Amino acid sequence: MDSPAFTVELSSNRAAYERLREQIQSAGPGQYAAIAQGRLIALAGTFDEGLAAVQRLRPIPKHFLVFPADEEPAFDVIDDFEQSA
Amino acid sequence: MAEACWRAATDGRYWIDVHIAGQPIRVMIDLGLVDPVDAVGFEVDPDFYDQLKHAGVLSRFQVRFRRDASGQITRSESGRTNAQLLDPITRRGIGPLTQLHVCCGAPNVPSRVGVVFFHRLTGCNVDWRLDGRTWCVQCP
Numbered sequence: 001m002d003s004p005a006f007t008v009e010l011s012s013n014r015a016a017y018e019r020l021r022e023q024i025q026s027a028g029p030g031q032y033a034a035i036a037q038g039r040l041i042a043l044a045g046t047f048d049e050g051l052a053a054v055q056r057l058r059p060i061p062k063h064f065l066v067f068p069a070d071e072e073p074a075f076d077v078i079d080d081f082e083q084s085a
Numbered sequence: 086m087a088e089a090c091w092r093a094a095t096d097g098r099y100w101i102d103v104h105i106a107g108q109p110i111r112v113m114i115d116l117g118l119v120d121p122v123d124a125v126g127f128e129v130d131p132d133f134y135d136q137l138k139h140a141g142v143l144s145r146f147q148v149r150f151r152r153d154a155s156g157q158i159t160r161s162e163s164g165r166t167n168a169q170l171l172d173p174i175t176r177r178g179i180g181p182l183t184q185l186h187v188c189c190g191a192p193n194v195p196s197r198v199g200v201v202f203f204h205r206l207t208g209c210n211v212d213w214r215l216d217g218r219t220w221c222v223q224c225p
Contacts, residue, residue, distance in 0.1 A: 063150065064148060066148045067148070073147065074149060076121040077152045077158065078120045079121075080152060080153055081118070
């Protein structure tokens, strides 16, 4: 994955979350939020529905978030150094 | 203190036994598996992950991204469940029952346990005996 483009999209999605935090959290427990392209793509009843909404986008986003609406999303990347083995 | 020990495999890798959502699994210790937000403790084989997901024992799903040693970034998903160390001799749980995220790994990469799991073992010690090549965990 193109790292500079990933970083740009991550920043855009982080800004979107900060802007939309109250709206997302008011969706309440059991809902999943999907953010991509710097905007809220969906509030869905399941994780898989939120993921599907993002996967329908074109172009396919390099970075996006799908997370429980009543929880903070994880922006940080996991270090996974065995993965390249 | 109760103690459980695992000896290094002949290839030098260390594998320990855990219960993830009550399912026994052997996972390789990977101190390079680090989640800065202290959530993901395991990365498991995709088949095992799907088994957990379909059994309904994962919750609070999130999309996560991971960076490998070459700098490549890939997407995965994780879900939260409980996990506990499993004594390799008695096959009983040892130490606290933890709540953390399990990430879906890549095919043909061993299921692994990262540092977040060990950080959740409140009150426990890890004793890595280099001469004997054993990884021991002591818990109250």
